[in-house]
Amino acid sequence: MNSLNNTKPSLHTVLTPQLLDLYEIKDSIVVIIDVFRATSTIATALYNGASKVIPVDTAELCIEVGKQTGGVTVGERDGKIIPGLSYGNSPSEYPRSFIENKTLVITTTNGTKLLHMALKQGAKNIITGSFPNLSKVVEFLKSQNAPVILGCSGWKNKFNIEDVLFAGAVIEEVKAHFEILCDSSFMANQLYLQQKDHLTEYIKTVTHWNRLAAFGLEADMLYCISRDTAPSLPLFKEGALVNQA
């Protein structure tokens, strides 16, 4: 966009991967959001010095790419490490002392799928977003002057509140810079404004909290709604997420 053109770029929020095809993805920046817990873990591992994170669709591919790259294989189903992989999907498993200069190969149910869909539909740039790296995401979006898609990973294609809350937090910071004509974005922003001063209590009411709390993951989830604790910018380049912060 040149300096004579004052039109602001658009911003849309996609509530679940099943709605992605309704939006203009080509030439947009897509922010993949999977608050519980994939994108929070990715932000944390990269902030703590991981050299890159390779997202893959299946456990089989995770094992294979792990072998090829010498990377750490990561994935859970129902709160347990997937047989054949080495680590789980908790940000707490990736302190600097462990992950620095290592490659992570991660498979997740929802976020990875959405990332590959966005890639296939010709996204200009793909980054991942979560409360631990919120400010870096905001900074990047404000600097690019390009259309933005906030892509919520949800749960098996259904709508998840925690992802939309994060979208609302991003919108609150960037809305002066974009043209927003999108009910999903209005709703996300309103929900965030309504709940932001008591997020810790509020988050305990959502379905995903209850699903993961049954596996003892409360501390993980509280970390995942903490702002700017892992200020990295995971940008997808040549098959992997690398820290551009």
Next chain:
Amino acid sequence: MNSLNNTKPSLHTVLTPQLLDLYEIKDSIVVIIDVFRATSTIATALYNGASKVIPVDTAELCIEVGKQTGGVTVGERDGKIIPGLSYGNSPSEYPRSFIENKTLVITTTNGTKLLHMALKQGAKNIITGSFPNLSKVVEFLKSQNAPVILGCSGWKNKFNIEDVLFAGAVIEEVKAHFEILCDSSFMANQLYLQQKDHLTEYIKTVTHWNRLAAFGLEADMLYCISRDTAPSLPLFKEGALVNQA
């Protein structure tokens, strides 16, 4: 369900037709919601004595069924009556003096499509809901002891706030009677509670308001968010919606 079984039936909110296949529709009561303006118009026409409302997918079919039944043909695109049809999609066009004992044949972009999807997926009962017939919908759902799907018609498969607001209003009235484990329903109910005391101001911020206000339809839309002004219960039976109130 027999009297020894204390389990409450489930309630889910489907944010757009494109998500309907993720839910268990078979044997559920599906409430078709298209606040601006199809289901508000249907409630009004039936309350004012229309004998039935036949929803059809296309303008061509609308003309054909209109001829067969001697019905009034109804449909708009972009705020104008579709060529070949006789009336528009405004509730104000259907006072008792005009519509009593007549058949309405209506084609709409979003609501009709969702109704036919729900029918195909084996819904037990299909009713239509809108603010003008809110209490009748609530009364029916509380009386049935069956799983409920609140189906938002949205706009071309995208999420629309006004439909979800109505879902939230229904949930507020029936939530003690259902087991609700659904983030879409939580969000709908929260949004409604947040906005219910200033709906008139709030509704002017949503995308659909602005789309229809450009056609001079503000008064129509204010009617469409008025509660219990047309207390009918449109129930789908043998191809048509009839008033069961």
